[in-house]
Amino acid sequence: MNRERMVNAALLTLLLGVPLWAWATDEPFTITLATRVAILALAGVGLNIALGLGGLVSLGHAAFFGIGGYAMGILASHAQSYTPLMESPFLLEGTKSMPVIWLVALLASALAALVIGALSLRTSGVYFIMITLAFGQMLYFFSISWPAYGGEDGLSIYMRNGFPGLNTLDPIQFFAICFACLAAALWFNARLVRSPFGLALNAARQSPERVETVGLGTFRLRFVAFVISGAITGLAGALFADLNRFVSPNMFSWQMSGEIMVFVILGGVGRLYGPVAGAALFITLEHVLGGISPFWHVWLGFLLLLVVLFARGGIVGLLAGRRVAHD
Amino acid sequence: MTDPVLATKGLTKSFGAVRACHDVSLDLRPGEIHAVIGPNGAGKSTLIAQICGGLKPDAGRVSFAGRDVTHLPTRARARLGLARTFQISALAMEDTVLQNATLGALGAKGARAGLPGLLGDALAPGDLRDTAMAALERVGLAEHAATVTSALSHGQRRQLEVAVALTLRPRAFIMDEPMAGMGTEGSQRMTAFLDGLRDEAPILLVEHDMDAVFALADRLSVLVYGRIIATGSVDEIRANADVRKAYLGEDA
Amino acid sequence: MTPLLFIEQVLNGLQFGVMLFLMAAGLTLVFGVMGLINLAHGSLYMVGAFAAAAVAGWSGSFLLALVAALAASAAAGAIVELTVIRRLYDRDHLDQVLATFALILIFSEGTRWLFGSFPLFLDIPDWLSGPVTLPGGIEYPLYRLAIIAVGLSIAAGLFWLIARTRLGIRIRAGESDREMIAALGVDISRLYTIVFALGAALAGLAGAMVGALQSVQVGMGEPVLILAFVVIVIGGIGSIKGALIGALLVGLTDTLGGLLLPEALKLFMETSDATATGSALASMLIYILMAVVLIWRPRGLFGGAT
Numbered sequence: 001m002n003r004e005r006m007v008n009a010a011l012l013t014l015l016l017g018v019p020l021w022a023w024a025t026d027e028p029f030t031i032t033l034a035t036r037v038a039i040l041a042l043a044g045v046g047l048n049i050a051l052g053l054g055g056l057v058s059l060g061h062a063a064f065f066g067i068g069g070y071a072m073g074i075l076a077s078h079a080q081s082y083t084p085l086m087e088s089p090f091l092l093e094g095t096k097s098m099p100v101i102w103l104v105a106l107l108a109s110a111l112a113a114l115v116i117g118a119l120s121l122r123t124s125g126v127y128f129i130m131i132t133l134a135f136g137q138m139l140y141f142f143s144i145s146w147p148a149y150g151g152e153d154g155l156s157i158y159m160r161n162g163f164p165g166l167n168t169l170d171p172i173q174f175f176a177i178c179f180a181c182l183a184a185a186l187w188f189n190a191r192l193v194r195s196p197f198g199l200a201l202n203a204a205r206q207s208p209e210r211v212e213t214v215g216l217g218t219f220r221l222r223f224v225a226f227v228i229s230g231a232i233t234g235l236a237g238a239l240f241a242d243l244n245r246f247v248s249p250n251m252f253s254w255q256m257s258g259e260i261m262v263f264v265i266l267g268g269v270g271r272l273y274g275p276v277a278g279a280a281l282f283i284t285l286e287h288v289l290g291g292i293s294p295f296w297h298v299w300l301g302f303l304l305l306l307v308v309l310f311a312r313g314g315i316v317g318l319l320a321g322r323r324v325a326h327d
Numbered sequence: 328m329t330d331p332v333l334a335t336k337g338l339t340k341s342f343g344a345v346r347a348c349h350d351v352s353l354d355l356r357p358g359e360i361h362a363v364i365g366p367n368g369a370g371k372s373t374l375i376a377q378i379c380g381g382l383k384p385d386a387g388r389v390s391f392a393g394r395d396v397t398h399l400p401t402r403a404r405a406r407l408g409l410a411r412t413f414q415i416s417a418l419a420m421e422d423t424v425l426q427n428a429t430l431g432a433l434g435a436k437g438a439r440a441g442l443p444g445l446l447g448d449a450l451a452p453g454d455l456r457d458t459a460m461a462a463l464e465r466v467g468l469a470e471h472a473a474t475v476t477s478a479l480s481h482g483q484r485r486q487l488e489v490a491v492a493l494t495l496r497p498r499a500f501i502m503d504e505p506m507a508g509m510g511t512e513g514s515q516r517m518t519a520f521l522d523g524l525r526d527e528a529p530i531l532l533v534e535h536d537m538d539a540v541f542a543l544a545d546r547l548s549v550l551v552y553g554r555i556i557a558t559g560s561v562d563e564i565r566a567n568a569d570v571r572k573a574y575l576g577e578d579a
Numbered sequence: 580m581t582p583l584l585f586i587e588q589v590l591n592g593l594q595f596g597v598m599l600f601l602m603a604a605g606l607t608l609v610f611g612v613m614g615l616i617n618l619a620h621g622s623l624y625m626v627g628a629f630a631a632a633a634v635a636g637w638s639g640s641f642l643l644a645l646v647a648a649l650a651a652s653a654a655a656g657a658i659v660e661l662t663v664i665r666r667l668y669d670r671d672h673l674d675q676v677l678a679t680f681a682l683i684l685i686f687s688e689g690t691r692w693l694f695g696s697f698p699l700f701l702d703i704p705d706w707l708s709g710p711v712t713l714p715g716g717i718e719y720p721l722y723r724l725a726i727i728a729v730g731l732s733i734a735a736g737l738f739w740l741i742a743r744t745r746l747g748i749r750i751r752a753g754e755s756d757r758e759m760i761a762a763l764g765v766d767i768s769r770l771y772t773i774v775f776a777l778g779a780a781l782a783g784l785a786g787a788m789v790g791a792l793q794s795v796q797v798g799m800g801e802p803v804l805i806l807a808f809v810v811i812v813i814g815g816i817g818s819i820k821g822a823l824i825g826a827l828l829v830g831l832t833d834t835l836g837g838l839l840l841p842e843a844l845k846l847f848m849e850t851s852d853a854t855a856t857g858s859a860l861a862s863m864l865i866y867i868l869m870a871v872v873l874i875w876r877p878r879g880l881f882g883g884a885t
Contacts, residue, residue, distance in 0.1 A: 138866035196443035214434025215405035301684030
């Protein structure tokens with residue numbers, strides 16, 4: 001077992017152990033913090049597929065996070081007001097069922113990623129960064145000025161959505177749901193990295209010319225990666241909305257895109273568990289530094305600057321050392 | 328005489344006022360090694376880029392495997408069986424040697440399957456791995472399969488370039504200075520290897536190592552200032568007055 | 580809708596576009612010359628606005644406030660370039676994005692720390708306030724006209740600077756061949772600091788001038804920054820001409836879209852629906868414009884080949 005795997009195992013144990021301990025000692029707030037970590041890490045795992053594996057610097061992943069959030073908000077708000085989403089050409093009702101909401105969130109954000117990716121991937125480098133950012137902003141402004149679902153004020157959902165067989169109002173059970181989603185995404189990500197697709201995508205990041213000369217299309221590889229990436233971040237958005245029982249245009253804001261990227265980088269870009277480490281550090285800092293000073297973002301800024309300038313492997317890189325080639 | 332596998336007709340390409348390629352017509356016949364030589368800046372890279380699809384010619388045509396491929400992108404030409412090695416290694420440096428070779432095998436297979444599989448293990452025992460390992464074996468890199476590519480010497484990277492091309496099981500090779508950065512011994516080994524390879528598929532060889540060129544080439548084309556000034560057998564080229572003046576004269 | 584209202588909105592669009600140009604010019608220069616994507620450009624805009632508001636509050640002079648905005652943002656730009664930015668030129672875009680994102684956090688929260696969370700106000704001076712009557716009987720605020728005039732003169736000045744001066748020659752040389760001008764003995768790191776500070780000063784000036792129209796508050800820079808990105812994506816990165824045309828296009832599209840789109844929709848929708856849909860669509864209009872430009876020309880209207 002190499003060091004990175006040990007670090008990964010330690011991270012998972014910690015993320016699972018802390019809320020269990022909090023549950024045993026009756027500290028629901030800590031469980032909620034851990035739930036936030038799991039959800040934000042999930043958003044990061046999504047971004048990491050585009051960013052770490054595909055080398056696609058998307059500064060617009062809040063678009064998918066927000067779409068996932070609004071998928072939950074819209075479905076649940078119709079369900080709680082007993083009004084159908086639409087009546088013609090066929091009746092479509094809202095729902096309070098998490099699995100259905102997740103499916104819609106995954107599909108809706110994948111669809112958005114399909115459109116945004118098809119347009120953005122025509123460009124590269126700095127154009128790509130700016131265009132993804134701009135698409136994120138486009139949805140942000142749309143969500144503000146579209147009055148049907150709360151506009152600037154957002155949407156409140158009074159009761160957390162349900163999951164068959166579980167009591168989602170119990171913090172530890174909701175944590176378990178989010179943790180399971182994260183674990184599934186990590187498992188999928190690990191398989192993707194090892195798969196033929198992952199091999200080709202990873203090569204396209206390092207040497208696109210090479211990939212084309214063996215007869216594979218870089219656009220198609222990146223496009224598929226972008227869609228998968230957006231869908232996973234969208235699922236995280238739905239869970240995040242359920243955690244807060246609230247969605248607002250802020251989920252679409254470009255700061256959100258920046259923060260998701262910060263999780264990935266703080267943790268270590270391209271590292272499977274980088275987003276987990278990054279999100280955990282972010283939430284811990286927010287909790288600890290935020291308690292000391294309301295201006296803790298200054299210190300986060302300095303920390304991020306130091307990591308970017310001097311510790312490019314992020315936390316996982318620091319702990320696990322240089323990347324070790326596998327097989 | 329059999330039809331050429333690859334042919335260019337009147338290829339012309341300018342960058343601003345500079346004519347990097349001027350009315351270049353050459354062909355590559357089955358079973359031969361056709362070397363293209365010329366001083367630095369003669370337009371060899373421009374020619375290769377047009378043949379392989381990285382550059383669009385201003386005028387002229389490229390045909391390959393009986394088709395006009397002038398307007399096809401690089402990947403489509405690769406799928407038709409055109410395998411290229413790069414002068415400056417274009418390998419995935421963070422990946423292992425085996426992963427690089429597997430990418431080639433994947434490309435060859437992808438011609439049928441479209442997008443590479445999202446699940447499954449690229450390096451698991453099976454067709455892909457066998458193809459990749461066989462190619463590494465042939466160029467003598469099998470024992471380095473698990474090495475990270477960036478740790479290879481320049482000569483070894485050249486070998487890996489050739490191995491990736493082999494995994495494609497191509498109809499023609501385009502090799503851009505496969506001996507560059509190799510020691511004498513490495514060069515000799517590569518020369519012997521390419522010598523045997525011509526029976527599998529013809530090779531269009533751009534090379535600076537004249538020993539290798541004279542040892543290998545069935546035919547030679549001399550490129551000067553974007554023009555082919557002579558094409559012929561080694562002996563014919565050695566005797567050609569224009570070549571002596573324009574090319575060998577400068578070097579000697 | 581009256582023709583007067585339309586002309587007024589065209590002028591508003593021009594004023595908005597000119598502001599965006601001041602932001603976009605710095606961004607596009609810094610990208611063209613140094614190859615750097617700078618998210619913290621909006622922070623320099625904010626620095627200019629805060630410096631102007633603080634100095635105006637202290638001295639009561641609007642001109643002094645503008646000078647302070649220029650000086651403070653240029654100084655902030657130079658300091659940031661010397662301490663952080665120059666370590667980023669050889670890094671990939673991802674590192675540049677993150678490091679400049681970190682700078683935003685530091686600037687924004689630092690400013691909140693110094694000035695508090697409440698917005699500051701910068702008043703339009705008496706000699707620029709009130710409306711003027713334009714030919715055709717249009718009443719239009721003098722201050723906005725002044726902004727248009729200042730912005731256009733700065734655009735003209737920039738074109739002159741790039742085309743005619745030694746600094747301009749070096750900037751153009753730096754865009755095409757970095758090693759070459761270093762080999763010719765130009766002090767490249769000083770050139771970079773100057774270009775960065777110049778861009779910062781333009782952003783700061785824009786911030787100060789807009790500060791008198793809106794409130795001066797933390798976070799005011801980022802929305803403008805993102806619009807400036809849209810501008811240079813449309814215009815083509817590295818091109819000052821592209822920045823100017825892109826800025827005017829975005830300014831006019833945004834302003835007129837908000838006016839015309841609901842009106843147009845009223846032709847075939849109910850009034851209330853048309854207003855809601857129209858304003859929602861109008862808010863997306865410039866991004867749609869950007870997408871259309873990119874489908875047509877992926878490197879922007881005046882973008883180079885590489």
